[in-house]
Amino acid sequence: MDYVPHTNEDRSEMLKAIGISGIEELFSDIPSEVKLDRKLDLPPPMSELELRKHLSELAGKNTTTDDMVSFLGAGVYDHYVPSVVKHIISRSEFYTAYTPYQAEVSQGMLQSIFEYQTLMCELTGLDISNASLYDGATAIAEAATMSSRLTRRQEIIISQAVHPEYRSTLKTYAYNLGLEVKEVPFTDGSTDIEAIKELVSDKTACVILQNPNFFGCIENMALAAEAAHEKKALFVACVDPISLGILAAPGEYGADIAVGEAQGLGIPMGFGGPHLGFMTCRQQYIRQMPGRVVGETRDNQGRRGYILTLQAREQHIRRERATSNICSNQALCALAATVYLSWLGKQGIKEVAEQCMAKAHYACEELSKIPGVERMHRAPFFKEFAIRTPVNPETLSKGLLESNILGGLPLGRFYPELSDSLLIAVTEKRTKEEIDGLCRALEGLV
Amino acid sequence: MPGIGGISMSMPLIFEKSRPGRKAYSLPELDVPKKETSDSLPEWARRKQDPSLPEISEVDLIRHFTELSRRNFGVDQGFYPLGSCTMKYNPKINEDVAALPGFNNIHPYQPEELVQGALELMYEFGRDLCEISGMHEASLQPAAGAHGELTGLMIIKAYHESRGEGEKRTKVIVPDSAHGTNPASAAFCGYRVVEVKSDERGGVDLDSLREVISDDVAALMLTNPNTLGLFDENAVEIAEIVHNAGGLLYYDGANMNAIVGIVRPGDMGFDVLHYNVHKTFSAPHGGGGPGCGAIAVKEFLAPFLPVPVVEKQGDRYVLNYNRPQSIGMVKGFYGNFNVMVKGFAYIRSLGAEGLRKVAETAVLNANYVMTKLKEYYNLPYDRFCKHEFVIDSSRQVKHGVHTGDIAKALLDLAFHAPTIYFPLIVREAMMIEPTETESKETLDAFIEAMIKIAELAETSPETLQTAPHHTVVGRLDDVTAARKPIPRWTPPEE
Numbered sequence: 001m002d003y004v005p006h007t008n009e010d011r012s013e014m015l016k017a018i019g020i021s022g023i024e025e026l027f028s029d030i031p032s033e034v035k036l037d038r039k040l041d042l043p044p045p046m047s048e049l050e051l052r053k054h055l056s057e058l059a060g061k062n063t064t065t066d067d068m069v070s071f072l073g074a075g076v077y078d079h080y081v082p083s084v085v086k087h088i089i090s091r092s093e094f095y096t097a098y099t100p101y102q103a104e105v106s107q108g109m110l111q112s113i114f115e116y117q118t119l120m121c122e123l124t125g126l127d128i129s130n131a132s133l134y135d136g137a138t139a140i141a142e143a144a145t146m147s148s149r150l151t152r153r154q155e156i157i158i159s160q161a162v163h164p165e166y167r168s169t170l171k172t173y174a175y176n177l178g179l180e181v182k183e184v185p186f187t188d189g190s191t192d193i194e195a196i197k198e199l200v201s202d203k204t205a206c207v208i209l210q211n212p213n214f215f216g217c218i219e220n221m222a223l224a225a226e227a228a229h230e231k232k233a234l235f236v237a238c239v240d241p242i243s244l245g246i247l248a249a250p251g252e253y254g255a256d257i258a259v260g261e262a263q264g265l266g267i268p269m270g271f272g273g274p275h276l277g278f279m280t281c282r283q284q285y286i287r288q289m290p291g292r293v294v295g296e297t298r299d300n301q302g303r304r305g306y307i308l309t310l311q312a313r314e315q316h317i318r319r320e321r322a323t324s325n326i327c328s329n330q331a332l333c334a335l336a337a338t339v340y341l342s343w344l345g346k347q348g349i350k351e352v353a354e355q356c357m358a359k360a361h362y363a364c365e366e367l368s369k370i371p372g373v374e375r376m377h378r379a380p381f382f383k384e385f386a387i388r389t390p391v392n393p394e395t396l397s398k399g400l401l402e403s404n405i406l407g408g409l410p411l412g413r414f415y416p417e418l419s420d421s422l423l424i425a426v427t428e429k430r431t432k433e434e435i436d437g438l439c440r441a442l443e444g445l446v
Numbered sequence: 447m448p449g450i451g452g453i454s455m456s457m458p459l460i461f462e463k464s465r466p467g468r469k470a471y472s473l474p475e476l477d478v479p480k481k482e483t484s485d486s487l488p489e490w491a492r493r494k495q496d497p498s499l500p501e502i503s504e505v506d507l508i509r510h511f512t513e514l515s516r517r518n519f520g521v522d523q524g525f526y527p528l529g530s531c532t533m534k535y536n537p538k539i540n541e542d543v544a545a546l547p548g549f550n551n552i553h554p555y556q557p558e559e560l561v562q563g564a565l566e567l568m569y570e571f572g573r574d575l576c577e578i579s580g581m582h583e584a585s586l587q588p589a590a591g592a593h594g595e596l597t598g599l600m601i602i603k604a605y606h607e608s609r610g611e612g613e614k615r616t617k618v619i620v621p622d623s624a625h626g627t628n629p630a631s632a633a634f635c636g637y638r639v640v641e642v643k644s645d646e647r648g649g650v651d652l653d654s655l656r657e658v659i660s661d662d663v664a665a666l667m668l669t670n671p672n673t674l675g676l677f678d679e680n681a682v683e684i685a686e687i688v689h690n691a692g693g694l695l696y697y698d699g700a701n702m703n704a705i706v707g708i709v710r711p712g713d714m715g716f717d718v719l720h721y722n723v724h725k726t727f728s729a730p731h732g733g734g735g736p737g738c739g740a741i742a743v744k745e746f747l748a749p750f751l752p753v754p755v756v757e758k759q760g761d762r763y764v765l766n767y768n769r770p771q772s773i774g775m776v777k778g779f780y781g782n783f784n785v786m787v788k789g790f791a792y793i794r795s796l797g798a799e800g801l802r803k804v805a806e807t808a809v810l811n812a813n814y815v816m817t818k819l820k821e822y823y824n825l826p827y828d829r830f831c832k833h834e835f836v837i838d839s840s841r842q843v844k845h846g847v848h849t850g851d852i853a854k855a856l857l858d859l860a861f862h863a864p865t866i867y868f869p870l871i872v873r874e875a876m877m878i879e880p881t882e883t884e885s886k887e888t889l890d891a892f893i894e895a896m897i898k899i900a901e902l903a904e905t906s907p908e909t910l911q912t913a914p915h916h917t918v919v920g921r922l923d924d925v926t927a928a929r930k931p932i933p934r935w936t937p938p939e940e
Contacts, residue, residue, distance in 0.1 A: 002800040003535050003728075004807045005885040014814040014886060023806045026813055026830050027708055029677045034713045041577050045797030048539045055791055059548025061563030063556070072553045075778065082471070084504060088511040090541070092730075096520030098531050099734035101865075103924075104917040105857050107457070108518030109733040112511070115460050118934040122497040128933050131734070134589035137778035145634075165778045172752075172774035176600050176635045218491045246483050248493050261778070271564050272554030272779025273589070274736030286931065292734070296935075297927035299920035300912065303456050309927040315592070315630035316868070320639040325630035328590035328724070331734030339511060342460050345501045348471035354483070355476055361486060362478035380487050401557070409555055432477040 001047050065269070069434045070406040071363075073384050073425020074214070075136065075163050076272065077264045079242065079352075080429050081340070085266040088339045089332055099292070099328070103307045104299075109331065110306035113294040116338040123244045123341075123349075124237075124258040125251025126280040130291035132334040133277030133326065136261025137169035140208060140238055142290045142324055143259045143279060144170055147206035147234045148179055149288050149323070155203045157228075159184045159191040161213035162238060164414040170208075179205070189217040189377030189386065196227040204233035206257070211239050211247070214414075215423065216360075216384030217377050218247065225254035241265055241278070241337075243382050245353030250280075257281045266340025267333050276333040287313060290324030352428050356383035360426040363435045367424075370443045376421055384425040386411060386418070391446050393422040403441040457517065457918075460500045460510050461935050470504035498937070517918050518733070519862055525888050527815075529834045529865035529877025530625065530673060532703045532725035537795065540728065540788040549787050554779040558764055564783065565763030568756045571790040572740070578793075578801070579699070579719050580712025581742035585751045586781040591700055593776065594720025594739030595631035595667070597752060600773045601718060601743060602665045602694045603635060604750040608771065611692070615664035619688075621650050623674060623869045628667045628698060637664060644871055648827040649678040655687055663693040670697070670714070671704045671832035673869040673877065675812060685715025694718065694747075702726040703881065704809055704832035707802030718743045727789035738785035752776050807882035808833040811889060815880055818893045822900040826872050834879035838872050842903040847910045849874040852899055854913040854921060859895040 006014075015021065027035075046054060070078045089095060093108060100106030100113075117129035133139045144156045156174060158167055160183045167183070174181045184195045184207075191209055200207060207228035211219045225235040237255035239247075242264045250258035263275040281289055287310065295309035315322040344352060360383045367373050372390035389396055393410035400407035412419030426435065483492055502510070520526070526533035543549075552561055572584035588594040599618065606615045617640050618632035629639040640658050645651040650668070666688045671677045678684065685695050697711040697719035703726050711719045723729050723738035731737070743751065753772045754765035765780070796804065809832050816825065816835040823837040839849045853863035853876070865877040880889055902909055914920065 001795045002803055003537060003883045004803055005883065006807060006810075010886040011810065014810055018810075018813050018817045023810055026806075026809045026832075027677075029679050029830060030705075030709050031679065031682055034682060034715075035709050036707065036713065040707050040798035040801060042574060042798045042801070043794065045800050046794050048795070051539060051791055051795055052543060054794065055543035055787070056546060056548075058563040058567050059543070059546040061566065062548045062552050063560040064547050064551040065553060066547055066551050070553065072555055074555055076553055076555070078553070080473075084470070084507060086545075087508070088515070091512070091515040092522035092536075093515040093518040093520050095541075095730045095732050096522045096536050097518055097733040098526070098528055098533060098731045100518075101528070102519075102853065102857060102863050103922050104854065104914050104919055105519035105862065106517075106733075107918050108514035108516065111457065111459070111517070112514050114933075114935065118459075118461065119497075119499065121934045122499060125495070125497075134593060134736075135778050137775070138589070138593075163778075165775055168775040169777060172600065172776055173634075175774075176603060178636055218487070220490060222490060244493065244497065246487070246493055248491055249495075249497070252494055253490075268550040268784075269553050270550050271552045271561065271783040272781075273777075274782040274784055275778070286933070293931070293933050295927040296932040297923045299922050301920050303919050305919035305922045307922045307924055307927050309924065309931055309933070312928065314626075316626035318630070319626050320629035320633040322626070322630040322633070325592045325596055325627050325634045326590070327592040327627050328731070328735040328737040328739075330589075330732075330736045332732030333736060335733065339507070342500050342502060342507050342510075343470045343504070344499060345464075345469050345471060346496060346499045347469055347501070348473070349497060349499055351471075351473055354481070355473060357483070357486065358476055358478050358481045361481050380491055397557070401560075406553065406556065428473060431474075435478070 001045055068404045068406045069437065071408045071424045071426060071438060072406045074409040074423055075261060076269045077425060077427055078269060078429055079264045079427050081266050081268060082343050084343050085336050085339045089336050094335060095332055100308060107305060110294050112335050112338050114296065114306045116334045117294060119338060119341045120278050120280050123241050124280045125249030126258055127283040128286045128289060129280040130289055130293050132329040132331060133279055133291055134330060135273060135275045135277040137166040139259035139277035139279050140166045141170045141173035143236045143257045144174060144179065144206060145177060146288050146290060147236065150285060151205045151234060153203050153205040155180045155182060155205055157182050157184060157199055157204055158208040159186060161186040161191050161215060162208060162210040163214050189215040190379045191219055191224065193220060193223045193227060196224055200227055200231045200233055202231055204231055206234040206236045208236040208238060211237060212243060212382045212384065215377060215386050216381040217379035218381060222253040242353055245349035247382060262337050265337035267336050274330055274333055276330050276337055288323055291326050291329055355428040359430055360385060363426045366435060366439045370439065370446060372446050383427060384423060386421045386423045388421050389446055396422060396445055399445040400441050405438055405441055459935050460502060463502055463506060463510060464500035466501055468501040468503050470502060470507050524860055525884060525892055526862040527864050527878045527880050528862060529879040530700055532879060532881055534728055534881040535883035536728055536730040540791040543791050544784050544787040562763055565756050567790055568786060569758055569763050571786050572756060574793050575721060575740055575742050578706060579742045580710030582745040583748040583751060584740055584742040585755065586740045586786055587752045587777050588720065588739035588741060589777055589782050590735060590737040590739045591720055591722040592627040592631055594741045595627055596634055597776045598696050598718040598720055598741050599631055599635040601747050601750040604773050605747055606664055615662055617663050619658055619663060619666040622871050623672050624667060624669060625673060625698060625700060648674040648676040649680055650684055652680060659687055659691045661692055663691055665694045665696050667696040667698060669701055671701050674827055674836045675831040675834035676827055677832055681714045700725060701833060704805055706805045707798060708805050712744065717747060723785055723789035728792040729785045729788035736782045736785055738782045738789060804882050811880040811882060811884060815878060815889055815893060819896055822897055834877055836872050836875050836877045838876065839874040843874060845903045845907045847903040847907045849876055851910040851913060855899045855910045856895060857914040858916045861892055861895055
């Protein structure tokens with residue numbers, strides 16, 4: 001099956017117009033010694049029917065979270081995606097468009113990005129948002145390089161309680177740019193603020209904390225921000241946008257840049273991507289912000305319209321002096337988040353956050369009643385928490401799967417010293433019955 | 447039909463439609479004890495001021511975004527000859543299979559045995575990408591083309607470092623015709639960018655290349671066919687020059703649509719390439735993303751690929767993180783999986799025959815349109831093109847009509863504009879890429895529109911200078927937008 005509409009007649013008329021007798025002449029400038037002298041070794045083409053069957057079979061080999069009760073989070077969350085999201089992002093006027101370079105025929109996408117930017121500013125309490133970044137991990141890396149440019153300093157301080165894959169990605173980026181990454185330890189699941197104070201210096205470009213952090217603990221961001229600002233370093237807050245319905249906004253505790261992963265805003269878990277990286281910052285940093293920004297303007301008749309703006313920061317104009325190399329971003333995911341946040345509205349963002357928190361706290365309390373099981377940390381938490389169990393968490397997870405429960409993330413995977421711990425996430429989707437089921441199943445295993 | 451939709455009213459923002467107390471959402475009754483935030487959270491952890499999210503009913507929400515969609519132009523709305531972007535038709539079956547719950551409702555940290563289908567798909571897709579490019583091993587982690595470039599360069603850097611030449615090799619050579627992402631990615635990888643000129647045939651000028659080549663070169667980045675749509679006939683010689691100096695060759699796969707099944711970058715001597723799965727393999731662009739910038743490398747570079755790598759062990763697929771020479775991760779998890787599903791579905795639909803036909807037809811279409819237009823527009827490089835070509839408006843400029851005017855006039859005629867003012871080495875450039883999925887009738891209609899515009903440039907230049915006239919907004923003021931940025935909505939002062 002292919003999607004080429006040409007008839008033989010079309011082809012010969014076109015060749016005639018070009019003045020050649022065969023298509024191969026158009027490739028005569030490719031040296032014959034490198035041309036492929038065989039067919040590509042690929043499976044034979046499939047009809048639509050065969051393709052659907054084949055892909056359905058592959059999809060069927062995966063066990064989905066529809067088939068299990070999931071308490072797995074660790075950066076990717078099983079939040080409810082309302083129907084409106086899929087219906088809007090499935091409109092092909094949106095999804096078959098390119099980046100809105102021709103503003104007059106791209107007002108739909110441009111206005112939706114402008115609305116997205118406004119929503120992200122509202123949530124994070126900061127002034128400026130870009131149009132999106134790839135994901136939470138690369139957003140942290142971009143925030144670090146942005147901070148380095150702004151401060152002309154080369155050292156990045158990040159808490160070990162930040163998502164391990166975000167730190168790993170940061171280190172890859174930083175290494176190649178000659179930035180030094182220093183990690184701050186945590187005690188009792190919370191970043192050691194005193195250690196930040198000791199580490200931060202006039203070489204520090206930024207201090208990066210996640211809130212809630214990888215263990216679900218709510219950090220004292222204001223104290224961390226203060227420690228960074230003491231040495232004129234920037235403070236970068238990596239946040240869960242759903243939590244911002246009730247948790248303090250980065251703008252409220254002195255963050256200069258907020259970044260994070262917005263998968264929870266109407267985007268399926270999708271085996272890890274595409275998700276949605278976001279970044280907001282204070283007004284004065286706008287010209288060092290990476291990625292696209294949409295701005296309001298007027299047309300030649302004075303009507304309001306939207307356009308990609310501040311492009312002098314970007315690679316297609318600034319080339320090697322650009323603020324980042326990012327070009328394509330996650331536009332359709334940003335549209336999903338825009339629809340999702342509009343669906344929730346002012347009340348909904350609070351209610352979904354409150355439900356997550358209430359259910360997570362209920363789960364934690366009930367689990368703690370099981371002999372030998374206890375929450376690891378004392379810090380306040382939102383929708384995720386770590387428990388210590390007498391049974392090896394890997395064994396425990398396998399056991400829970402027997403009861404169709406995806407039981408959380410054994411922390412030993414990333415923190416060998418925490419190999420007795422399991423990270424459990426509870427979203428608004430989990431019911432009391434499901435949580436009670438987890439407790440019963442777990443009790444039977446310890 | 448002029449423009450799209452013919453709607454011209456100023457469109458309110460969703461915030462302007464908000465009314466206190468209205469809502470679209472519903473959540474189940476809370477079935478566990480409610481936690482007062484004041485009880486569970488210390489004061490310092492709590493939000494002080496509620497975010498001003500819009501309050502709107504579901505029907506008005508749907509109408510708002512539906513109306514916005516009507517103000518947007520995609521491939522399904524019409525011809526989209528945006529050069530370098532490969533705006534081909536996005537098959538609907540690919541959307542359907544990518545939306546299967548088995549691909550969407552899976553968590554990246556689920557045990558491997560519960561995601562064997564996803565891993566198998568990634569493994570097979572990676573193998574296909576290697577076969578199509580003549581490479582050895584792939585990574586699907588990069589999220590977009592530029593991200594693939596950066597990853598490829600990091601791999602090159604790691605390779606040089608492994609040979610003790612990391613300190614020495616500090617330069618990356620980029621032709622002056624390159625995509626802007628090439629120099630930006632090189633800089634983001636800590637390299638110094640050196641530009642080489644193009645020769646009169648539009649290829650890399652070999653003398654200029656020899657001048658800058660030395661043992662401090664880490665790599666040359668090349669798009670072939672290049673951004674002029676021209677195949678660099680000296681590709682093999684260029685590879686030799688760079689390799690002889692100990693440098694590596696990076697292939698920017700943005701233009702793979704011209705050569706799939708015909709020639710493979712690996713066979714031309716390239717060591718690393720990235721694909722734009724959202725171009726060559728038909729995954730939609732989503733209004734700017736998400737994409738998939740998968741990379742593939744020759745065997746000697748495979749140890750440096752990002753982790754994890756999907757491997758096959760017997761009948762089982764695993765994620766291998768234990769690759770000691772790896773550059774590390776460049777993104778969370780495994781890449782934009784959903785985009786991979788679409789690219790994989792596309793390759794499986796077309797097979798080897800279909801992919802070759804893609805390149806042949808894309809090149810036929812481009813040459814056909816180029817032949818028809820060169821009578822009316824200046825063609826700076828008059829030779830067979832590949833999947834795209836570049837003309838300029840130097841003839842129209844005499845009448846005061848610029849490339850930007852021509853682009854806007856096309857919008858009035860219900861076509862998307864070509865890529866304009868790029869590549870930078872052609873003044874007033876228009877880069878036209880028809881793709882293989884466009885019929886002769888569509889191409890003829892576009893040709894006719896371009897001829898009409900060329901005529902108007904002579905007879906009525908002011909019509910073009912003030913275009914577009916039939917779109918939902920007229921020409922927008924980008925200068926003021928950049929000078930005094932308004933990047934968010936703020937409520938009017940009471």
